[in-house]
Amino acid sequence: MSTQVKFLTKNFGQYDTSSIGSYMNIGGFEALRKAVNMNPEDICTMLTEAKIRGRGGAEYPLGRKWSQARAVRGENKVVICNADEGETTTFKDRELIKNDPFNLIEAMIIAGFVCGATDGFIYMRGEYACHRPLLLNAIRQARNYGFLGENILGKGFDFNIHLYSGGGAYVCGEGTALIRSIEGKAGRPRMKPPFIKVSGLFARPTCLNNVESLSLVPHLLQDKTTYMNCGTGESIGTKLISVAGNVNKPGVFEIPFGTTVREIIYNLAGGIQHDRNIQLIQFGGASGKVTDASILDTPYTYDDLRAAGVMVGSGGILVIDERTSVIDFLRMNQEFFSEESCGQCTPCREGNLHIKIILDKLAKGEANEQDIKTMTTIAKVMSMSSLCGLGETAQNSLLSAMKKFPQVFDLGGARA
Incomplete structure (x- = not known):
């Protein structure tokens, strides 16, 4: 099996991204022309058959989400593209925006048609400000060519796209916080229900998708067979992954599901710097779980990774070599969450602070058995009672490390 393919990335370098x-010379907007002559439910069925799970980390089936959004009653529906990409070690969506902006615009128009929306919003992280002109130009040209605005392609379909930039808050990757940010409010999550598909942006029915999830759709409409022939089992197709850390060739790669972790790290990412040993690998960004080198021969699929104790998540893979201890890695991860917690709910606000304190004590050799028990309890409470996904997953790395590296937390044994 090839370790790298070009399906989602086939347009990279093939056209002038400012034109x-x-x-259109390479087939742009042909998928849209095809889509508006199809029954929207047939498009949802196609996405379901392709078994596409949300590429932002939640893994919610894309076909089901669009079908549900279409079924919601209400006027002036909205589709949102989550281009916040605040998860650490994740930079795949940036490459899609930079190398294929018109495909993303085309995908949003198709999403608007299927869901019955009148407006689309791209919420892009503040750190990607250098790519704003590229997207604004793509939106402007799409409007000039009649792909945005009123009566698109003569089908009585009206749709417009608006671009918003965030202020760099990690928590705004969460749907309701992102929506509040667009509304001009503090980017803090809210309670659900109501779910955003019923009452989202400005209380309008809203369908929110990740950049990669959306970008797949035009390619699938044009060439479903190639996609379906990639992958294995329940993990059909390809996946964009970001590999970073102590590897020789960090970067973004499109792989067929089923590629082993070893092939990803040693073939695509060039192996470990100076041939050092792997200390740990984190999958799915800062909120992802960690494991050791025993996972190397595991196929990169949703089910295989889950069985190995980790998850696909945002598609990020962080490789840490033996120079960094498990505790120091966890402290670094915890500093991130302590900084990025919005502070709205008690479990996350207080939990992150106290776990940071205990990890610092561990690093200094000052922690005791009660500290370990307290830290474990706090982490579990956070995962069960926090308001949003940030607090629920902030301690994934800690809890998974306690299972995979028990000797590190055994105060009578050796530290790693």
Whole structure:
């Protein structure tokens, strides 16, 4: 099996990203022309058959989400593209925006048609400000060519796209916090229900998708067979992954599901710097779980990774070599969550603070058995009672490390 493919990335380097004409010369907007002549439910069925799970980390089936969004009654529906990409070690969506902006615009228009929406919003992280002109230009040219605005392609379909930039808050990757940010409010999550598919942006029915999830759709409409022939089992197709850390060639790669972790790290990412040993690998960004080198021969699929104790998540893979101890890695991760917690709910606000204190004590050799028990309890309470996904998953790395590296937390044994 090839360790790298070009399905989602096949347009990279093939056209002038500042020119809609150049994009159309390679087949751009043909998927949209095809979509508006189809029954929207047939498009949802196609996505379901392709078994596409949300590429932002939640893994919610894309076909089901669009079908549900379409079924919601209400006027002036909205589709949102979550281009916040605040998860550490994750930079795949940046590459899609930079190398294929018109495909993303086309995908949003198709999403609007299927869901019955009148407006689309791209919420892009503040750190990607250098790519704003690229997307604004793509939106402007799509409007000039009649792909945005009123009566698109003569089908009585009206749709417009708006671009918003966040202020760099990690928590705004969460749907309701992102929506509040667009509304001009503090980017803090809210309680659900109501779910955003019923009452989202400005209380309008809203369908929110990740950049990669959306970007797949035009390619699938044009060539479903190639996608379906990739992957294995329940994990059909390809996946964009970001590999970073102590590897020789960090970067973004498109792989067929089923590629082993070893092939990803040693073939695509060039192996470990100076041939050092692997200390740990974290999957799915800061909120992902960690494991050791025993996972190397595990196929990269949803089910295989889950069985190995980790998850696909955002598609990020962070490789840490033997120079960094498990505790120091966890302290670094905890500093991130302590900084990025919005502070709204008690479990997350207080839990992150106290776990940081205990990890610092561990690093200094000052922790005792009660500290370990307290830290474990706090982590479990956070995962069960926090308001949003940040607090629920902030201690994934800690809890998984306690299972995979028990000797580190055995105060009578050796530290790693």
